[in-house]
Amino acid sequence: VNPTIELLLSHRSIRKFEDRVVPDEVLSTLVQCGQAAATSSNVQGVSVIHVTKPDVRQAMASLAGGQTYVETAGAFVVYCADLRRSMNACESQGGEFVPGMMEDFLISSIDVGIAAQNTVIAAESLGLGICYIGGLRNNPSEVSKLLKLPQQVYPVFGLCLGYPTQDPEVKPRLPIDAVLMKDEYNESGQVELRDQYDETVREYYRTRTGGKKSSCWSEEMKILVGKESRPHMKRFLADQGFATK
Amino acid sequence: VNPTIELLLSHRSIRKFEDRVVPDEVLSTLVQCGQAAATSSNVQGVSVIHVTKPDVRQAMASLAGGQTYVETAGAFVVYCADLRRSMNACESQGGEFVPGMMEDFLISSIDVGIAAQNTVIAAESLGLGICYIGGLRNNPSEVSKLLKLPQQVYPVFGLCLGYPTQDPEVKPRLPIDAVLMKDEYNESGQVELRDQYDETVREYYRTRTGGKKSSCWSEEMKILVGKESRPHMKRFLADQGFATK
Numbered sequence: 001v002n003p004t005i006e007l008l009l010s011h012r013s014i015r016k017f018e019d020r021v022v023p024d025e026v027l028s029t030l031v032q033c034g035q036a037a038a039t040s041s042n043v044q045g046v047s048v049i050h051v052t053k054p055d056v057r058q059a060m061a062s063l064a065g066g067q068t069y070v071e072t073a074g075a076f077v078v079y080c081a082d083l084r085r086s087m088n089a090c091e092s093q094g095g096e097f098v099p100g101m102m103e104d105f106l107i108s109s110i111d112v113g114i115a116a117q118n119t120v121i122a123a124e125s126l127g128l129g130i131c132y133i134g135g136l137r138n139n140p141s142e143v144s145k146l147l148k149l150p151q152q153v154y155p156v157f158g159l160c161l162g163y164p165t166q167d168p169e170v171k172p173r174l175p176i177d178a179v180l181m182k183d184e185y186n187e188s189g190q191v192e193l194r195d196q197y198d199e200t201v202r203e204y205y206r207t208r209t210g211g212k213k214s215s216c217w218s219e220e221m222k223i224l225v226g227k228e229s230r231p232h233m234k235r236f237l238a239d240q241g242f243a244t245k
Numbered sequence: 246v247n248p249t250i251e252l253l254l255s256h257r258s259i260r261k262f263e264d265r266v267v268p269d270e271v272l273s274t275l276v277q278c279g280q281a282a283a284t285s286s287n288v289q290g291v292s293v294i295h296v297t298k299p300d301v302r303q304a305m306a307s308l309a310g311g312q313t314y315v316e317t318a319g320a321f322v323v324y325c326a327d328l329r330r331s332m333n334a335c336e337s338q339g340g341e342f343v344p345g346m347m348e349d350f351l352i353s354s355i356d357v358g359i360a361a362q363n364t365v366i367a368a369e370s371l372g373l374g375i376c377y378i379g380g381l382r383n384n385p386s387e388v389s390k391l392l393k394l395p396q397q398v399y400p401v402f403g404l405c406l407g408y409p410t411q412d413p414e415v416k417p418r419l420p421i422d423a424v425l426m427k428d429e430y431n432e433s434g435q436v437e438l439r440d441q442y443d444e445t446v447r448e449y450y451r452t453r454t455g456g457k458k459s460s461c462w463s464e465e466m467k468i469l470v471g472k473e474s475r476p477h478m479k480r481f482l483a484d485q486g487f488a489t490k
Contacts, residue, residue: 004249004370008278008363031425033253035418037362038377041469042462044418048425056428086470089439089463095471102482103475106354113358117282118253121366125249132283148429173280173289180276180293183301184393194334217287218334224286225331226340230348234490237347245479
């Protein structure tokens with residue numbers, strides 16, 4: 001175990017920040033760290049919009065479901081999957097872009113995840129705290145309008161960055177034996193591991209909230225996948241040119 | 246700039262490895278670093294299959310389009326998007342799992358990208374080299390059969406890890422000004438930036454191959470998005486229970 005691994009293992013989301021802007025040159029370095037990550041077939045299907053206008057940040061905070069730190073963090077960026085640059089490059093060579101491929105949707109979305117995580121690690125290595133904002137997908141059409149995103153670009157998530165004024169505990173994860181399997185997918189033992197983890201999560205919430213919250217992971221999952229999650233997404237993505245075939 | 250940022254900026258894929266196995270306890274630490282990354286709504290939609298059987302690794306190398314390093318790397322794992330664990334947890338609480346949501350497909354796939362990138366950074370911090378294997382999606386049904394993946398689980402990509410016996414150059418990326426935008430999506434200047442990058446890539450290939458290869462990024466993109474990319478993916482994902490609504 002070295003300092004980088006210690007850093008990776010100590011991640012927690014930060015939602016309270018100093019009133020101090022992340023300088024443009026720092027942000028530029030962080031985004032370049034994202035670019036340095038692996039990218040599928042060199043597509044580099046990522047654009048990053050740095051949102052600086054206070055009224056737009058306020059609107060985004062509200063669109064994300066009232067997440068005020070979107071407004072108050074030292075920087076707020078939106079990570080977008082971007083096939084438009086590749087489309088234009090293809091057409092500049094006399095090619096004909098094929099829109100809507102599921103595979104291209106997948107590679108650009110995963111490129112975004114991989115690049116953003118490099119940005120996150122770089123930020124945390126500088127003592128910044130971060131919080132991913134998936135809540136932008138509550139209202140992706142509105143977000144896209146605010147950022148003037150054209151066809152073949154969509155907002156995957158936001159990212160708050162800033163100087164932390166809180167120091168929350170690391171949230172416990174599933175036991176490694178539930179996640180890392182040998183040679184084939186294996187469900188034996190999963191129920192016991194889940195029960196064990198449910199108890200860990202319950203205890204984590206109890207301690208953290210002074211007994212007010214006491215749900216477990218399975219209860220969280222019932223709420224998350226026991227209903228239609230963001231049922232507008234398929235249509236929204238199709239409207240932006242993604243994932244129709 | 247600190248050692249972590251230097252590490253991030255020095256990434257390149259490694260395809261030649263020592264004949265030396267990555268120990269199980271090291272791999273376990275690397276996957277735990279992946280688990281420590283942020284996860285959407287705590288879904289932790291990731292399972293990792295460590296492929297150890299030589300015949301299966303040989304089959305995977307072939308399914309990925311003859312990528313021999315899948316067979317020869319010090320370890321080979323397959324990162325899978327996994328909603329099955331969440332489905333089971335939901336049902337254990339009396340909930341009814343809603344399959345096929347595009348949003349759930351997206352969050353589990355992005356969880357995989359984010360987690361895998363943490364694993365990659367941890368590995369590189371230990372002096373290991375890595376190579377993502379998106380080529381598994383050439384034949385995702387066959388890969389799923391070999392790994393006995395059930396419904397609600399699909400293989401996103403493979404990851405080769407090992408002790409490098411090569412030291413390739415870092416591949417140049419798009420100029421930061423093409424990728425990082427202020428307040429709104431902005432295409433002005435993109436053509437010039439792309440032309441500049443095309444020349445950089447051309448020079449990179451020329452130098453690296455002694456003049457044998459001299460394509461540019463736009464030419465690569467013409468090949469990549471100027472045809473139907475892996476047109477079987479939509480059907481494959483639907484068969485595994487993903488992204489139908």
